[in-house]
Amino acid sequence: MTGATTSRGAVPLVDEITAVLRERIYSNYYAPGARLRQEHMCAELGISRTPLREAFRRLEQEGLLRTEPGKGARVVTGDVDTLVAAYQLRAVVDGLAARLVAEGPHHARTHELSQAIDLQKRALDPWDAREYSNWNVAFHERISRLTGNEFVQGQSSLIRMTAQVFTPVAVLNRDSAVRAIGEHTAILHAIEAGDGGRAEHLARAHIEQTIAELRERYGAEGA
Amino acid sequence: MAESSQSVRVYQLIADQIEQMVIAGELKPGDHLPSERELVERFGVSRPTIREALRVLESNHLVKSRLGDRRGPQILPPSPHSLQKSLARLTAASSLSLEALLEFRMIIDSTAAHLAAKNRTKQQLVELERANARMKVSSDLSPKAFSAADVEFHNLIAKASGNPLLELAGEAVRSSVLTLIEQRIDDASNSQAQMQTSVLHHNDVLEAIRRHDGQRAARLTRESLYWYYLEYLEPDARANLRSLADEIR
Numbered sequence: 001m002t003g004a005t006t007s008r009g010a011v012p013l014v015d016e017i018t019a020v021l022r023e024r025i026y027s028n029y030y031a032p033g034a035r036l037r038q039e040h041m042c043a044e045l046g047i048s049r050t051p052l053r054e055a056f057r058r059l060e061q062e063g064l065l066r067t068e069p070g071k072g073a074r075v076v077t078g079d080v081d082t083l084v085a086a087y088q089l090r091a092v093v094d095g096l097a098a099r100l101v102a103e104g105p106h107h108a109r110t111h112e113l114s115q116a117i118d119l120q121k122r123a124l125d126p127w128d129a130r131e132y133s134n135w136n137v138a139f140h141e142r143i144s145r146l147t148g149n150e151f152v153q154g155q156s157s158l159i160r161m162t163a164q165v166f167t168p169v170a171v172l173n174r175d176s177a178v179r180a181i182g183e184h185t186a187i188l189h190a191i192e193a194g195d196g197g198r199a200e201h202l203a204r205a206h207i208e209q210t211i212a213e214l215r216e217r218y219g220a221e222g223a
Numbered sequence: 224m225a226e227s228s229q230s231v232r233v234y235q236l237i238a239d240q241i242e243q244m245v246i247a248g249e250l251k252p253g254d255h256l257p258s259e260r261e262l263v264e265r266f267g268v269s270r271p272t273i274r275e276a277l278r279v280l281e282s283n284h285l286v287k288s289r290l291g292d293r294r295g296p297q298i299l300p301p302s303p304h305s306l307q308k309s310l311a312r313l314t315a316a317s318s319l320s321l322e323a324l325l326e327f328r329m330i331i332d333s334t335a336a337h338l339a340a341k342n343r344t345k346q347q348l349v350e351l352e353r354a355n356a357r358m359k360v361s362s363d364l365s366p367k368a369f370s371a372a373d374v375e376f377h378n379l380i381a382k383a384s385g386n387p388l389l390e391l392a393g394e395a396v397r398s399s400v401l402t403l404i405e406q407r408i409d410d411a412s413n414s415q416a417q418m419q420t421s422v423l424h425h426n427d428v429l430e431a432i433r434r435h436d437g438q439r440a441a442r443l444t445r446e447s448l449y450w451y452y453l454e455y456l457e458p459d460a461r462a463n464l465r466s467l468a469d470e471i472r
Contacts (some may be wrong), residue, residue: 010368011357019356027430034288045349112416119420119450130430142416 017047018055025064025075026164033077036065059125062157064165076165080218083166090162093155094140095204100147102191102199112142120181129172136177137163139184141189141205176213178213183209234275237266241276242285245298256286256295301387306326306395309425314399321452322460325354329448329467332377333441336385336428340437343416347383348433355422362418369418371400376425380432404455421451445470 024030042052056073059065067073078086116139123132137160144156183206190199228423244250257265262273277296280286284304290295313319314341343351354376361368374397381390424447455462 010364011360011372016353016356017361019359020352023352023356023359023426027426029433045353085272115416115420115450122446131427134427138419138423201230 013047014051014054014058017045017051018058020045021055021059022062022064025059026160028136028164028168031077032075032170034075035071036071036073036075044125050171063161064157078166083162084211084214086158086162086166087153087207087214090158091204091207091211093152093158094143094207095200096147097143097147097152098187098191098203099154099196099200100149101143102194103196104146104148109146110188110192113139113146113191116142117181117184117188120177120184124174124177124181127174127177129177133164133167133172136180136184148191179209180206234245234272234279236275237262237268237276238279241280241282245285249424250298252298254298256298258293260388262295264389268334303395306391307355307398310395310399311402314403316420318348319399319400321400321403321455322457322463324396324403325448325452325456325464326467327399328393329445329464330398331389331396332380333444334427335381335384335389335393336432336444336456337437337441338386338389339380340432340435340440342385343383343432348377351376351379351383351429351432354399355425358418358425359422366414366418373425374398374401374420380428383432404452417451417454421447424450442468 020035026157030036036056038049038052038056040055042049045052056065056067060067060073064076065073066076116135119135120132120139121174123129123135140159140163144153144159145155183202187199187202190202226406241250241256250256256277259270259273259277263270263375266273277286277288281288281296284299284302286296287299294450310319314324339347354372357372358369361372377397378390378394381393384390424443428440428443428447431437431443449464449468452464456464
């Protein structure tokens with residue numbers, strides 16, 4: 001019972017540290033462009049350099065960090081054009097994912113999708129951008145997982161990259177969330193009906209709507 | 224017959240007396256009791272009576288004797304063990320429902336989270352972050368590893384609350400809930416989504432604790448419990464738990 005707090009159980013240290021840092025980036029604790037100082041982080045986390053370096057390497061592979069010789073590691077940054085480019089890929093991947101779930105053996109297992117939508121609705125009153133963002137991400141990640149297609153699942157880091165790293169909760173607004181929840185519900189219904197074509201169309205249109213909003217707000221040219 | 228009931232009282236009296244010394248702080252966790260021979264002399268009773276008294280203390284988790292240790296048994300720190308045992312007995316006899324346990328847990332855990340947000344140290348925050356990361360990683364490994372990481376996360380919060388009673392009661396009630404649930408863990412893919420929901424809620428609780436926002440940490444803790452156990456509850460019980468979760472919004 002006591003002493004359990006020090007046992008790490010089945011989880012390898014590098015996996016744990018990678019997850020800690022990934023979450024700090026997703027939650028904007030480390031802002032885009034922030035420099036990560038190894039010595040400081042080792043002391044803070046109470047670990048040696050070796051696992052930290054390995055964690056950095058993995059996060060770089062995921063596209064969340066960039067290391068430059070002599071300059072150390074920085075959290076990725078992106079301008080609006082980069083964000084739009086990432087969303088353009090997402091539009092295709094999300095569309096495909098929704099189709100696969102609608103047509104696949106899992107289309108009956110939509111309970112977890114409707115739960116994510118319920119949780120999004122709860123974040124509206126009172127409006128809580130952070131909570132909404134989490135359940136928005138969960139909805140899209142669940143669709144990706146339900147495809148059972150590992151290549152589609154391999155793209156799922158794009159979801160949090162676009163929805164959280166590059167879109168801090170401060171810029172989310174309730175009106176867009178209300179619109180998005182309506183779209184999520186329509187996607188869910190198409191999946192439940194087993195209508196792959198409609199699910200794909202709606203999921204794609206959902207992301208394209210986000211791109212349109214971005215362009216309107218920032219006047220991005222698009223890639 | 225008369226004689227045996229007499230000796231029952233004697234060893235119980237001795238056990239009570241030693242327990243009183245612990246309660247009064249004359250004996251502290253880590254201290255050793257005198258050896259059996261010294262206890263025989265001090266209390267002026269037979270060796271079997273002393274041994275019986277020590278057995279009572281040991282089975283109540285007040286002391287622990289180690290084989291080969293020439294010193295007397297060691298006083299143990301307070302543990303949730305006896306509380307846990309009572310709860311376990313009550314749940315096994317079906318006189319305590321999951322609903323009752325969860326309602327109680329909502330109070331304990333959310334209060335602990337509230338206080339942890341106020342009182343946690345930087346070091347405790349990092350420990351919480353790491354436990355949270357282990358929850359995340361282990362949700363891909365197995366429900367069992369996940370449960371272990373989850374329990375650890377809550378124990379750390381209880382510790383950070385600075386209230387030992389919350390720590391003890393929390394540990395006891397959480398393990399009772401787990402015992403009830405373990406018999407019902409269903410298909411793996413469904414529990415995957417359940418674990419993910421839980422990870423996200425815990426994440427938010429952690430963020431609130433980072434920002435010293437006690438009310439938010441408490442509310443999200445209740446929210447997290449509600450969603451995690453929803454599927455296990457009957458509609459009436461759900462409504463009760465929902466109402467408790469919404470108490471402060």
